Amino acid sequence: MTIVITAFERSPDGGKGLARDTRVRWALEEVGQPYEVRLVSFGAMKEPAHLALHPFGQIPTYEERDLGLFETGAIVFHIAERHTGLLPDDANARACAITWMFAALNTVEPPILELVTARIFESDKSWSAQRMPLVEDRVRNRLGQLSRRLGDAEWLDGAFSAGDLMMVSVLLRLRASGLLDEYPNLSAYVARGEARPAYKRAYDAQLAVNKPTAG
Amino acid sequence: MTIVITAFERSPDGGKGLARDTRVRWALEEVGQPYEVRLVSFGAMKEPAHLALHPFGQIPTYEERDLGLFETGAIVFHIAERHTGLLPDDANARACAITWMFAALNTVEPPILELVTARIFESDKSWSAQRMPLVEDRVRNRLGQLSRRLGDAEWLDGAFSAGDLMMVSVLLRLRASGLLDEYPNLSAYVARGEARPAYKRAYDAQLAVNKPTAG
Structure with a gap:
């Protein structure tokens, strides 16, 4: 067990x-x-x-x-x-929470992974400084869309779910970059996640x- | 309906x-x-x-x-x-099939997306030719691991599942790059997927x- x-x-x-x-x-x-x-x-x-x-x-x-x-x-x-x-009982609400899990991992995280890779593994390359704004803008594109959807809601879709757990976890990887600070509602969303016991x-x-x- | x-x-x-x-x-x-x-x-x-x-x-x-x-x-x-x-009835086998869905989308696809991005959106950049081998090697790293796990099995874990559907779909994006051809068992695996009615x-x-x- x-x-x-x-x-x-x-x-x-x-x-x-x-x-x-x-x-x-x-x-x-x-x-x-x-x-x-x-x-x-x-x-x-x-x-x-x-x-x-x-x-x-x-x-x-x-x-x-x-x-x-x-x-x-x-x-x-x-x-x-x-x-x-971590998942609502209602079947439709459950499907939506699962959707946010996949969105965190397959739509929001890939450009963030690319940013992390650029910072860790390509920072010593000749192209690093010139390329970084492109990579950051790909992340901003996703953050902007996510920020507009979240609006002033507390969580992505009703009560806190596994979708929020995953999205907050993905966004946390951005803290060091400062990009998260450009989206106050996403910063506050991440902080709400971190405040959970x-x-x-x-x-x-x-x-x-x-x-x-x-x- | x-x-x-x-x-x-x-x-x-x-x-x-x-x-x-x-x-x-x-x-x-x-x-x-x-x-x-x-x-x-x-x-x-x-x-x-x-x-x-x-x-x-x-x-x-x-x-x-x-x-x-x-x-x-x-x-x-x-x-x-x-x-x-698309999912086995047995609870453990079902959890494994779901694992392969997530693995396809969050472990195998991100470096492939990075390769696609590099080819489509950065091919005109000064660093494109020099950077491409790095990006390709990140894809090869994942393909090598996947190839070793698949071995000579028909599908990733027993019968064809949603995990295979997703993995084959992700790997298909690599066809134009030629990278898939370096792993004959993965090429054959993708071909088996494509052959399904x-x-x-x-x-x-x-x-x-x-x-x-x-x-």
């Missing part, structure tokens, strides 16, 4: 909560499910034992009895489907792993 | 089946559900009526009675959940819209 997830032995972000295990921890905290964490080194992530569980050699994974899952979206959906608190517990749990004093 | 989806009035790919309505058509064909198509111009996609249905101003959308959905992954999942043929019907239906002779 025990749920076991994997996380970085040492997260590249030093505990800012941007590693994807935070999304899974948050979902488990929202539905009140206890879990254990198995820490994995960068080396071990590329070894056969971990690749058998995660073909792309990443974290997080999710194990429960004889079920082994990878891919954050799938894990969060699995948690949301089996426990109360379940998010705070998830954040603190991943931080405890990544503190310099931690084993 | 009628299902209505949207598609490009004129697809940018000229009918190669890469516009995302093909994924939804394919899913509907697999489960044997008839559907109608409303064609949308590039102008209309950015107007309030369409934005009310799709906040990011894209196609496809899905309408059925009082339900309106956007985002291809969510639409295909909705179809798979409500009809027989439901895919052929979906492909033919979108081609009929985009033929020069079509209205």
